[in-house]
Amino acid sequence: MTQAHQLSPSSPASSASSASPTGRARLMDGTGLARRILAETALRAAALTARTGTAPCLATVLVGADPASVTYVRMKRNRCREAGIASRQVELPAGTTTAELVRTLTELSDDPGVHGILLQHPMGEHIDERAAFEAIVPEKDVDGVTLGSYSAMSFGLPGFQSCTPGGIMRLLDAYDVDPAGRRAVVVGRSAILGKPVGMLLLGRDATVTYCHSRTRDLSAEVRRADIVVAAVGRPELIRGEDIKPGAVVVDAGYNPGNVGDVHFDSAVERAGLITPVPGGVGPMTIATLLEQTVTGAERRSER
Template sequence: MTQPMTDSALSARLMDGTAVARRIAERTAARAAALTERTGATPCLATVLVGEDPASVTYVRMKRNRCEKAGIRSRHVPLPAATTTEELIATLTALSADPEVHGILLQHPAGPHIDERAAFEAIAPEKDVDGVTMRSFAAMGFALPGFASCTPGGIMRLLDAYDVDPTGKRAVVVGRSAILGKPVGMMLLARDATVTYCHSRTQDLSSLVREADILVAAVGRPEFIKGADIKPGAVVVDAGYNPGNVGDVEFTAAAERASLITPVPGGVGPMTIAVLLEQTLDAAERQLGVTAGA
């Protein structure tokens, strides 16, 4: 069931990712138009999809539509479900070498038979606008210039939009994936939060969640985090998305205790796509030798 988009019956204020993402997309579109006018080149994002998983097909279509609205050309590369890791690597290597492609997105999961890490590493770092390579991960870990994993990057932008300063706060991240849980924890640490990583096998998870001033839920289990465990006044970022528009947090009960909370959908999801588009534009500017805003 879709979660309510009104805060009339809630104590928490909703963090409207759709509105924040729209502002980012508008700025990206203006920059893209300026880049094309100056260089004659159109920023291009290549999307690679292995197989026809319905959810992945939907996600890719959504991203391509947002590209078009932002003045970014989308080159879609659909591959059969039987594509091997070697064939996928060859495709990504060719796109990395193509000067007309500025960013590459490999939609994941790519399939249980694919070595995703090997595939990700075939993406040229300067075109890794989804922030999935080891080089991007290292840049996030050391707070160096590079591309952020899009969902963690979107979460940080959403916190900034709502004036949530992580400095000195206790941040609890529930989830440890290489493209979400781990990097968002590193980003919070770089902003002077005290970070605790948890996951589905953490013992006495509830007691740790209760300490969180900022909670990021990214475990991929519907309503895994119970509302009763939310610290009063906490900021709750639900990065989960499960069938039925259900997040990883028990929304209604959590909203009665939190000060800020993201809805599902309409919270983290739009921010992920906005950051992807913005980083594609960043990549295009760098590859074409244009200073941002010049």
């Protein structure tokens, strides 16, 4: 697995403890950590641009005009500019067919000026999502969505991590949370979040349990967890009484009204560490995406 560039030990996040002197959970500051990752990414991008004359480039493909997606893509474009990464936006009509989308992604995969490709969700129910993802070559799959990337994550081989799971692991590292020997419960089993974060935790020697809509007595499973990753897309599903005292709680949900999958006000009273929503996992996703784009550009320059 690609080793992430580590923050220096003097980083405020790296010295954080999972214990809280006030009895309330300490917040895992994804915004601050992402800011430091992006600052380091910008330095790497500038150095590469100076050495090769070509800036790292991220191509974003958007099918249709979903308002949330448009806003998200605009935010990513702004972050690219701040980090010295060129941004190429490809906007396709909502009626684009799978074949047309695959052709566009294949062209971007073959374009030497593009170092990373992001296919934005949602694409429309008529699109064969898996076929579209697989049109992205592994060396440009900086969002970690292809079967090749998932296999690499699962087997600990070189490749790009799914961005949200990769960002979650960076948060755990920054707050000195070692998954080894701990019981981790992942609530959710999506292909780009739940499943890969579980594999990354397993690769770090955690004992991993996946929970989902068919899980019996979800609360009992969560109460046994030293690390909880909520990634199911149901607002405030996980309640404070479900949290083991002192557990690490990572809320990867984002629902209307800035509400996560964890009931924050009750969970913060029992957890040792917890991510806020917003300001926790979200910023780490974008930081990981841009960091991996620069990594892809660096690798290409070394060929």
